[in-house]
Amino acid sequence: MSLENHLQGILSAYADIFGETESLQALRIFLKAYGEWTDRKKNLAGHLTGSALVWHKPSHSVLRVYHAKLNRWVFSGGGHIDKGELPWQTSARELREETGIEATPLYDATNPVPFVIDAHPIPASVKKNEPAHWHYDLIYLYSVDQKPDIQADPAEISRYHWVDVADVTRKNSPVDLRKQMERYGV
Numbered sequence: 001m002s003l004e005n006h007l008q009g010i011l012s013a014y015a016d017i018f019g020e021t022e023s024l025q026a027l028r029i030f031l032k033a034y035g036e037w038t039d040r041k042k043n044l045a046g047h048l049t050g051s052a053l054v055w056h057k058p059s060h061s062v063l064r065v066y067h068a069k070l071n072r073w074v075f076s077g078g079g080h081i082d083k084g085e086l087p088w089q090t091s092a093r094e095l096r097e098e099t100g101i102e103a104t105p106l107y108d109a110t111n112p113v114p115f116v117i118d119a120h121p122i123p124a125s126v127k128k129n130e131p132a133h134w135h136y137d138l139i140y141l142y143s144v145d146q147k148p149d150i151q152a153d154p155a156e157i158s159r160y161h162w163v164d165v166a167d168v169t170r171k172n173s174p175v176d177l178r179k180q181m182e183r184y185g186v
Contacts, residue, residue, distance in 0.1 A: 003038070003048075006086050007031065010138075013113045017183055023174065026119040027136045038081050046134035047122075050090025051078025053115055054103050055143045055186075061162040062177065063150075065099070068158045070122070073172070075139055076160070077101070087138040088112040095142065099160075100151030103142035106186055115141035115184055118174035141184065 015024060036042040053075040054063040063076040077095030081087055088107065095101050107113060116139040124132040150160055168177040 001086070003081070003086060004031075009111065010087075010113050011117075013111060014117060017113065018180070021117065023117045023119040023136075026134070027117055030119075030134065030136055038083050038085075040080060040130070044131055044133055046136055048081045048087065049078055049135045049137045050081050050085075050087040050094065051075055051137050051139040052091040052095035052101075052103070053139050053141050054095070054099075054101060055106070055141060055165070056147050056162060057143055057145060059147075059162065060165050062165060062168060063099075063101075063160060064163050064168075065152070065157045065160040068154070068156055075116075078137060078139070086112075087114065088140050091138070091140040092142075098153045098156045099148075101142075101144070101148050103144050103148075106141040106143050106184075112140065114138040116175050116180060120174070141186065143186075 011024065011028065030046050031037065034043050034045055037048045040047055056062070064073050065076045066072070067074045077091065077098045079090060079094040081090045088105070092105070095103065107115070118137045118139060120135055120137065122133050122135050124130060147162060152160060165177045165181065170176050
C-alpha cells in the first residue's frame with residue numbers, strides 16, 4: 001500500500017474518533033501543498049514522522065523521554081518516516097532503536113489509526129543544513145505489562161521517566177492523555 005493511500009484511510013478514521021483537530025487540519029494542508037513527504041532534502045517545509053507512546057498499564061503511567069536534540073520532553077521513540085515505510089512501522093522501528101523496547105501495539109493492525117497526530121515546529125539546524133520547518137507526527141500507542149529496562153540511545157535521549165497518565169495534559173503535551181485514551185477505547 002502506498003503512503004498516500006494509507007494516510008487517506010487513517011486520517012479519516014482518526015477524524016471519526018477525535019474530530020478535526022488543529023494538528024489534523026495542519027497535516028491535511030501540508031499533504032495537499034507539498035510532495036516528497038519523506039525526503040528531508042527535497043521538502044524543506046516539513047516532514048512526516050512516526051512516534052511511539054508506551055503505556056505501563058499496571059501503574060497507568062507513560063514513558064516520557066528528554067529529546068537531546070530538541071531539548072524538550074516528548075513521548076518515547078520517534079523519527080522520520082523512511083521511503084517505503086508506513087507511519088506505524090516507523091513508530092515501532094524508532095521505539096526499538098531509541099529505547100530498546102519491544103512493546104505490544106494497541107492499534108488495529110488492519111487499520112492502524114494513530115493515537116495522536118501532532119504538528120510542531122522544528123528549529124533550524126546548521127549542522128544538518130535545514131531551515132526551521134514542521135514535523136507532522138503520527139504517534140501510536142503501545143503497552144507493556146512490566147516497565148522495561150530502557151536502553152536509551154544517548155544521541156537521541158538524555159534521560160527518561162514514567163509519568164502518571166493523569167499528569168499528561170494539554171499544558172505539557174499535545175493532548176490530554178486521559179481524554180485521548182477514553183476516545184481511543186483503552
